[in-house]
Amino acid sequence: MLRSLEIRDMLIIDHLALEFRAGLNVLTGETGAGKSILLDSLGFVLGWRGRAELVRAGADQGEVVASFDLPADHPGHAVLAEHQIPDNDGELLMRRVNRRDGRKTAWVNGTRVTGEVLRALSDKLLELHGQHDDRGLLDVRGHRALLDDFAGADLGPVRTAWADVARCRKALSAARAVAETARAEEDFLRHAVAEFDRLRPEPGEEAHLDQRRRLMQAAARIRDDVEKSLHAIGPQGAEGLMVDSVRWLEGAADHAGEALSEALDALNRAMVELGEAQAGVESCLDMLTFDARDLEDTEERLFAIRAMARKHGVLADDLAAFAEDLRGRLDLLDASEGGLADLQADLTAAEAEFAQAAGLLTALRSAAAGKLDAAMARELAPLKMDRATFTTRVTPGTPGPEGQDEVAFEVATNPGAPAGPLGKIASGGELSRFLLALKVCLTGGDRSLTLIFDEIDRGVGGATADAVGRRLKALADGGQVLVVTHSPQVAALGSHHWRVAKRVEGDMTLSTVTPVAEDERLDEIARMLAGDTITDAARGAAQALLDAAV
Template identity: 50%
Template sequence: MLTNLSIRNVVLIEALDLEFGPGLGVLTGETGAGKSILLDSLGLALGQRADSGLVRQGEAQASVTATFAEPPADHPARVALTGNEIDLEPGEPLIIRRTLKADGGSRAFINDQPCSAALLREIGGMLVEIHGQHDDRGLLNPRGHRALLDIFGKCDSAVVGAAHTAWRAAEAALAQALAEVEGAARDRDYLDHAVGELAAFAPEPGEEATLAGERADMQKGARLTEDLSALSDLFDGSEGGLARLRQAGRRLDRIAAEHPLLAEALAALDRAVIEASEAEEKLAAAGEALSFDPARLDTIETRLFDLRALARKHQVQPDDLAALMQEMRGKLERIDAGEEGLAALENDLAAKAAAYCTAAAALTEQRKAAAARLDAAVAGELAPLKLDAARFRTYVEALDEAAWGPHGADRVEFEISTNPGAPFAPLVKIASGGELSRFILALKVALAEEGGADTMIFDEIDRGVGGAVASAIGERLARLARHTQLLVVTHSPQVAARGAGHMLIAKSSEGTVTRTGVHALDDGARREEIARMLSGAEITAEARAQAGRLLEGV
């Protein structure tokens, strides 16, 4: 709900601070007093196009601040703010501010946090509906008619939305599977050849390192053959070093008891024999490990070079060739099993599509039933509003399959026929200004209990009517104001008398300076303003008496 509006330097408004309450608030004033300026100011705050012509002459910039009561946690505006990382503290009002420079530049703020004009426009549309004679939003926008009908008829599209999501997911799964199978099928010849080649070669993880190590050892062996042979000669045979050490040990063992030093020498010699034996064993093992076999070396090098060439061909590491072969085998298996898998996916898609069609058809029937109820409700409001020759219908049209979506398979649009026998057409195309406002009022009254924006503004909805029709408009506005805050710019005393609050818009001049002001009326001033609206320039006693009767009758 709009609670405050602060305007600075907008056209004829120098400084203006207004407070608003719940229910029906009326704004009146003589023609040219500046009512449109007030609405333009509010529109600027709500994100409408920034026109530098709104800046008061001689001023650098204009500003408008609109304050709204704290929206509930589930309010669309609050959800949108949270999504844009703008949070409201508990108990904190929602404050929208817009500044406009004389050169056309503008800035927007929500609770003192900078935001885009687009976000301001989005939030503003959730908080306030402005219905004027040239308005092309709100009820006149067919894009919102389906949602309004669903709210009115309590048509829940959640089941349809879930069915649509499942349908599209099944469709995507089938498309992906088809693409994979078709792509793999194109590569079948390549896969068959590659798997055959890899299977014949039989690469193993770690094989490259093993072959490279064995090759390096053989190459070392080729270089060390002469040294290893000479060392073996020094150790081997009866004249070798180890045999001589053992002979010395046996001879020393016979005389070791003759002197302690001989015993120590024997112990040292025994250790030498043991160490030399170990050295002999290690030399033999090294000789075997480094043995040079030209045929074996050629085989190793050929295998190693082929392994690396195969890895380069498939653009993988040699150790990954075995895994690549298994992956390719898997692709071939999927090609072979592709038809069976595709059939299952096709059956699943058909089932999901049928489930969506069933849910969408049920939703369509709900909408048609709700449309009939809405048409009847609106029809009951037309005659008192002097629209008895007009007809209203909620047109529920089946969409082409390509346009089906999570909200069903229907297009919904509100249409009217203004004269007997005339075809139905969209509201905005065939209704005159006054008729359009009254149609909107009839619709709003019919939809009132189903919610909408927290604040609605009607600009001169009573233009061109009077008497009983003006009274009917006033009565319906008052009824609508039971559910939402309603502000009405009016020239009708019958409508003005229905207001819970009354503000007078007036223009004053001081020399060459002209200003527009707005002030709230007490009971006496309100009676005087309604009397002026009844009689014109000269307020008569009869006009005052009639104004009193109007105020007493509401």
Template identity: 50%
Template sequence: MLTALAISNIVLIDQLSLEFRPGLSVLTGETGAGKSILLDSLGLVTGERADSGLVRAGSTGGAVTAEFDIPESHPVHAVLADQGLADEGHGLRLRRQIGADGRSRAFVNDQPVGVGLLARIGGLLVEIHGQQGQLGLLNPANHRALLDSFGGLQPQAAEVRDAWQTWRDAQAAVAAAREQLSKARADEDYLRHAADELTSLDPRPGEEEELAESRTAMMHGEQIAGELTEALSALAGDGGAEAGLRVALRRLERVAEKAGGRLDPVIDALGRGFTEIEEAGRALEAVGRDLEFDPRVLERAEERLFALRAAARKHGCTVEELPAVRDALVGQIEALETGEQGLAAMEQALHLAETDYAARAEALGDARAAAAARLDAAVMVELPPLKLERATFRTAVARLPRERWASHGADEVQFEVATNPGSAAGPLSKIASGGELSRFALALKVVLAEADSPTTLIFDEIDQGVGGAVAAAVGERLARLSDGAQVLVVTHSPQVAARGGVHLRVGKTVEGGVTLTRVEALASDERREEIARMLSGASITDEARAAATRLLEGAEG
């Protein structure tokens, strides 16, 4: 509920601080005293459009601060959490500053916010019903939810929302599958060619590295083999070292005896050398056999390596990734071949989801029609005491065409009235006059008290044009409504004023040549005088005081 309101430099108010209590608070005062300034201030701090005309003349800017005490279950806490705003528990403070140029700034718990967010939060806290416009329950956008709340249909509506989401998910899945299948069909020839190509190539993990190492080894082997051949030729070929040693050894052995043993060391050395050369030759031959070079093997290795690298460039991947690319292509072809069956299954699921949603939405629509009949009957009971006995209220529940079905169901809900017998019913906000509109709002509020209970309800001159028993009926209903919500009412009716738990009087005063609006809370005796003034006018009579006393005693009783 609203606990405090501070206004600074707004129209005729220089500085004003008010405190509020639960229940029904009434604001009275002569016409033009400035009661509308309080409503304008509340509208400003709850997100209504700022106007430089609200700033008091001669001031650079004005400000309004409203403080609320809200229960833990109030939906505004979820909004604060969603927006990352500090939540001070039960306390909530809204502030709006406006400059003489019309520019404004908004704050929630002293944190700057956009005006749109301020209006969203303010709409959850305060609902204003005035002569110039109606908010909250008279907004057609809210009628469906209000009817569901009145009829206790929220669980059924939640099931419809879930069925809608399932249907939407199935639609998205079918659309994605169709797109994928269509793309696969368009690329089918390429997919099959590319898959066959890679399947024929049959790349293996690690194959590139193996081929590169083998190719390098074979290219080096060709060079080594040539040098080995030359070395063997130098050792054992014609004119080679082996032949020379053999000739030298043979000649020395012929003359060894004649040399008297002096050639024996030389012959031994040449023999050892001859043996070493033979062993070296055999070793070279063994190496040559191990490094035997076949140009055809090298050519095949190079062709394989170049083919793998070309395929990798074609598919924009590494050679190592080619097996995975091949598998993916084969998978797409298999998906293409089985896609029709998968799509058919998805389409069947889509059909079932749509059928389920349609059935649930139709059942909800039937339940809404039944709840609408109960709501209409309850509201019609409230109309005669409010001088609306000639009016007819109805809740129109219309089935929407398929293209307008949504998460809320397949119905459009709107409150309609006919103010005179035989006249056509139409939207509440367009058919009823200002005073009628406020009384319709009161009747609806009384009936929907449990279904729609914002923190603070404000009625501006709801009793305009009525008096006597009708005004008393208005007051009685406002008091009844205030049992479940804080209610503020601007009134010219003594019958309504007598119902207030808190009575605030708004008046003008001239201070230092400047006209200012002042608001004061009235004590018991002051209340009687103010209600007597409302009954008799400027000259208060004893009869008016006695009537005021009876009204106050009747309200207390």
């Protein structure tokens, strides 16, 4: 509930401090007195987008402070918690400053906030309705959400099902893109993998082949020298001489004692080393012994590996890994048909789940539409529109996270007349009553919002204006409604009354808002009936309205 509103230096308001209460609060005054400025200022502190220039002429800045009472179960507490704003035991204080240079600064419970936070709170605190209401009831884009609120619909299952559909579609699309890319290079992959299967290169093979090739190419030049070396250290050479030397020294050692032991040990070691050298030279000779076809085969494989590396732009040692990558891509292509079928099955199942959830939601909306239409018929009768019809159209729409329905409110003001959009068919006075009846039906027992009606009674008078006022009064029971009105019938039904007027001080025009005491209400309502000159007849009519309002 809006508890208080303080305005400083906004447009033609220098300073106003208003205390509002529960029930029906009415604001009256001449056209141009500043009633719309009051609402502009309230909208400013709530973060609504409105006039660009709000600061009063001659002032450096304008300021608006609004105080709200928040019951323990009010949804505004969740907004405060989400944005880490202190919760002051049920009191909400909103303050916003507009400087001359256009900069705006806002605070909630002493914490600086953005306009987005103000608007998030505003949605939980207050609604403004009027003849030119395009923020909610007249905006067909919001009719589905309004019907869902009326029906108490839980959109969670539909949103979850739609998210699954979107996920499956994305996965299938990505898999198809991969498969299409793979198919575009299928011929290349199959040819390349076949080449690698025939060649089967291994890491380090190129270096080994190159070394072997070099060795075979040099064999003709070095074989004779290697054979000579083997002969020199063999039995006919060094080995034979060393064997003789050892035999001779061993024979002499019997007479020389220990004098030859070290020499014999050294010769034995040399014999071992000589044997290893001989084995190495023999191994080399074996390597140098090859068929001419061996060199040709070695060169052919070496050149094939190097050609394959150049072809694919990789190092020779990386050919094996590259071949595995190609083989994996080919396997993916071969397996893609089965994978795509599985993904398509997942999508089909997800779409079936969504269709079921959306179908239940459609049924709920259709049932709620009938109930809303019946409730509207009951509301329109007291508002002198018993011959008008209100219809909630639920039609197939584009599937999405909110289901598969489009919702639109349509009206017909006379029997037999074609139905059409609410904002285009009804006249000004009829539209006001349609909006009031619709708001009553949609609000139900919810009294958490402060409702503001800006001249919603425009274009009606007499008994119809009285019916509008009585519906507003009933809507305010247990809650809070603010009505800007030119209708004396509506004003007479108010629980609390304020008058908006202009005054001139020097060359400055200022707007004031003053509470109308109970003993002053007679003259104010008489003024609304008769104008500036209040007659006895006007007072009598005003008294009759006040008596009838009790």
